[in-house]
Amino acid sequence: MVVRIRLASVGRRNHPMYKIVVADSHWPRDGKHLEAIGLYSPIAATKEELQTNTKRVLLDVERAKYWVATGAQPTKTVFYLFALAGILPMPPNPVLWQQKAIARYEGIGVDELGKPISKEALQEQLKTTSGQDSNTSS
Structure with missing residues (x-):
């Protein structure tokens, strides 16, 4: 039980x-x-x-x-x-866990996860990942 x-x-x-x-x-x-x-x-x-x-x-x-x-x-x-x-310890951030798991799977360093990022750097990352997806689908 x-x-x-x-x-x-x-x-x-x-x-x-x-x-x-x-x-x-x-x-x-x-x-x-x-x-x-x-x-x-x-x-x-x-x-x-x-x-x-x-x-x-x-x-x-x-x-x-x-x-x-x-x-x-x-x-x-x-x-x-x-x-x-205060009965149990505070759980870690599950979103950060998920991001780290994805980063390990893709071979990206996990040191930068969870840190603030500039808007320009985020747009640059999105452009590079969308470019990789379009290249692999052809």
């Missing part, structure tokens, strides 16, 4: 709200669960939250730590919420 920590939808239309639940991976998303350990509301409820773009997360930290320690696997969204709460 694989235990997952995931979100279960409890909101209404245009007002999403989710329970953070611990459930077997084979059970339905909004079905039976072992324990509810929190709530997550991605929509701002007050004007201050709207201005600062904050989201509400109510979490039983002790129970979350317990379930993570027993081997429950959080989904990506729950992992990020736990990282914000």
Whole structure:
């Protein structure tokens, strides 16, 4: 039995709200669960939250730590919420991972990835890559 920590939808239309639940991976998303350990509301409820773009997360930290320690696997969204709460380490930037994987595959150096680039240099790179694609397709 694989235990997952995931979100279960409890909101209404245009007002999403989710329970953070611990459930077997084979059970339905909004079905039976072992324990509810929190709530997550991605929509701002007050004007201050709207201005600062904050989201509400109510979490039983002790129970979350317990379930993570027993081997429950959080989904990506729950992992990020736990990282914000300090339960798990912050995940690395997945976009940068993808860029590095592509660069390694194409044989490009990965040292320059993630650094700011000028608009002219970006246009130059796009011209060279589009020129290579048109040459290889003929």
